[in-house]
Amino acid sequence: MLEVQRLNCGYARRTVLEDITFDLNPGELLCLLGPNGVGKTTLFKTLLGLLPPRSGEIRLDGRPTRHWSRREFARWVGYVPQAHTPPFPFQVEDVVAMGRTAHGSLFSGPGQEGRKVAAEALETLGISALAKASYTEISGGERQLVLIARALAQQPRILVMDEPTSNLDYGNQLKVMAHIRQIAHGRDMGIILTTHHPDHALLYASRVLTLDREKRYRVGDPATLISEDYLRRTYGVETEIHEIDRHDGRKTRICIPAGDTGKT
């Protein structure tokens, strides 16, 4: 569905990522993992058409994205940015309904069907109670959930999410990651997201794209690519990765800090 071929991306006088090739298929959750400043947001900006590629190609549904109109692109690709405080105090339900913009005529509002889809998105994320609240008066984590609901209301084929759990409490992190995984499978949506948590990638991702400090990248199975060696080279920390049995008998991998954690 989304194909990235030999992509170089960066800014006027600076290449940030070189020769990146990967694809994203329907129903798949691809986690992008890498240290601060390595170029994750730059890659996303390039995928979203906000930054021109320095070279290489991005194809959507077999067609280079440079041939797509903005509107057509917006029907296909949703984006969840990191939560920010907007200047205008829109009601939460209006913010979510804005996700429908690409589906309506240019000057019409979301319409009845659009409002219904927006209400369902709020319901899916368990935040219907916030519908009438002002977006400027809810917490950072709640804002993050609202932005995810807005992207769901858009019903895109591909969803790009920049650290969707960064503002969320522990419970909401787990709920949102499980929702994201379920949405990818249930709606046959291709989702690519950045995370700073190897455990999230180990637990939820279908595939992972790892970037290291030397800006080398690999794409593949999370259990293979997220190794103690990768984490040491990338983050300069010693970790232990263990395979454990879950209560339901399935096996899963988890990552913990190695050695003395200072706890007595």
Ligand SMILES: Nc1ncnc2c1ncn2[C@@H]1O[C@H](COP(=O)(O)OP(=O)(O)OP(=O)(O)O)[C@@H](O)[C@H]1O
């Ligand atoms: N507008 C810009 N012009 C020039 N260089 C930039 C610009 N924005 C970011 N950079 C540089 O590009 C590199 C990659 O930045 P980017 O924001 O993509 O990293 P990141 O992996 O998303 O980091 P983080 O995990 O901290 O969010 C950094 O060295 C950054 O300083």
